[in-house]
Amino acid sequence: MTETPVLASSYTFDPFAQHKFYHDVNQSLVHRAISRLDAAHPTGKPVRVVELASGTGAVTELILDELERLGRPGTVIGVEPSPEAIEIASARLESRGAKFVQGDADSLVAVAPNADAIFFCNAIHLVPDKRDAASKIASALAPNGFFACNSSFYQGAYAPGSERFYHLWTRRALGWLRKNHPGVRTSRTEKAMAMQWLAPEDYAQAFEATDLHVVEQVEETALMPLRAWQDIGRYWLFIEGALPGVPIPIGADALEHSAAEAMSELDITEVPRNWLQLVAQHNGH
Ligand SMILES: C[S@@+](CC[C@H](N)C(=O)[O-])C[C@H]1O[C@@H](n2cnc3c(N)ncnc32)[C@H](O)[C@@H]1O
Numbered sequence: 001m002t003e004t005p006v007l008a009s010s011y012t013f014d015p016f017a018q019h020k021f022y023h024d025v026n027q028s029l030v031h032r033a034i035s036r037l038d039a040a041h042p043t044g045k046p047v048r049v050v051e052l053a054s055g056t057g058a059v060t061e062l063i064l065d066e067l068e069r070l071g072r073p074g075t076v077i078g079v080e081p082s083p084e085a086i087e088i089a090s091a092r093l094e095s096r097g098a099k100f101v102q103g104d105a106d107s108l109v110a111v112a113p114n115a116d117a118i119f120f121c122n123a124i125h126l127v128p129d130k131r132d133a134a135s136k137i138a139s140a141l142a143p144n145g146f147f148a149c150n151s152s153f154y155q156g157a158y159a160p161g162s163e164r165f166y167h168l169w170t171r172r173a174l175g176w177l178r179k180n181h182p183g184v185r186t187s188r189t190e191k192a193m194a195m196q197w198l199a200p201e202d203y204a205q206a207f208e209a210t211d212l213h214v215v216e217q218v219e220e221t222a223l224m225p226l227r228a229w230q231d232i233g234r235y236w237l238f239i240e241g242a243l244p245g246v247p248i249p250i251g252a253d254a255l256e257h258s259a260a261e262a263m264s265e266l267d268i269t270e271v272p273r274n275w276l277q278l279v280a281q282h283n284g285h
Contacts, residue, residue, distance in 0.1 A: 012084070012235065013058075014088065016231040017055070019225075019227075021223060026121055026150070028277065029150050029279075030062040030119070030148070032279055033279050034070065036216075038070050040144065040146075044073065048074060048114065048117075049063055049076045051063060051076065051118070052079050052105060052108065052119065052137070053104075053120055053121065053126075054078025054079065054080045054085075054086075054089055055122075055123075057078065057093050057100075060089060060093055061092070061096075063119065064076055064097075076097065077112045078099070078100040079100075079108060080101075086100045086101075105127065106136060108140040109136065109140045115141055116142055117146040117148065118146070118147050118148075119148050120137065120147070120148075122151060123151075124149045125196075128196070130198065134147075134207050137210075138210045141212075141282040142282070144281060144282055145282045146281055147279070147280045147282070149203075150278065151275070151276050152274065154198055154200065154203070156199070157276070159221055162273070164266065165263070165271045168265060168266065169255075169259055169262040172262050172265075180250075181250050184246055185245065186244055186246055187244045203276070203278060204217065207278075211282055211283040212280040212282060212283070214278055215279050216278065216279040219276055220275045222274075223272050224273050225270045226260060226269060226270070229263075229271065230255070230259050230260070233252065233256050236252075238255075
């Protein structure tokens with residue numbers, strides 16, 4: 001399970017999750033998956049929806065809205081490793097009937113079995129073994145249940161022409177660190193801003209190997225303004241990936257300043273970013 005650093009409450013995902021493009025891209029996936037779920041169940045039958053990595057509840061809220069819009073009764077359970085995130089999500093959404101429990105893919109079957117749909121949004125890239133996670137998700141799904149996930153960290157996430165922004169952002173962040181905190185070093189400088197990114201077909205393959213059949217795969221482009229890059233740059237989990245080994249408050253300032261510098265130098269006000277959106281269905285046995 002992911003360790004949450006002490007400073008997590010000041011460097012949350014929440015400001016990023018408030019951006020309109022983020023709402024829109026997630027709503028698109030929620031709409032695709034919940035429409036299928038709704039069509040697969042008789043009118044009025046309650047459904048059981050689980051959201052793995054529910055975080056501070058941005059997608060949970062969209063799921064609740066979509067079920068309500070369709071008049072579909074059901075329960076929504078968020079499973080999330082970070083207690084700080086659970087606290088924020090609970091304060092926001094428990095009054096609407098959502099429940100949040102601490103856990104990850106390993107605990108899914110125990111805490112939220114027999115789900116009609118499982119969502120895993122903007123987090124699957126954080127899991128080192130995708131096939132193992134998919135297999136645990138498949139075990140927690142009811143026969144013919146749906147699995148929906150998305151990520152903007154995959155091979156294809158960089159919209160054509162946007163690479164120069166990432167290169168410059170990294171260079172300027174490292175330069176800012178050298179100038180303002182000469183004693184601070186990243187632990188893997190050459191890997192800054194890099195993670196192990198899978199191609200869409202790798203995801204499909206990992207799912208197929210565990211009785212999950214991809215029924216919908218689309219890529220959607222979001223236009224992200226400067227403030228969004230700065231907000232993701234102030235999220236502790238992103239900082240750990242982008243500037244490994246750098247203290248979170250210093251990394252946050254470095255990424256915030258350098259995003260503004262990079263965009264100003266390139267004379268741009270937004271950078272397009274692609275999201276991979278996948279809906280899969282359990283084979284039913
Ligand atoms: C970028 S946030 C996404 C939150 C929400 N799903 C959304 O789409 O807005 C990533 C979330 O994944 C959680 N997380 C990190 N590693 C995880 C893991 N191995 N399994 C499940 N969740 C994880 C983090 O605690 C965090 O809440």
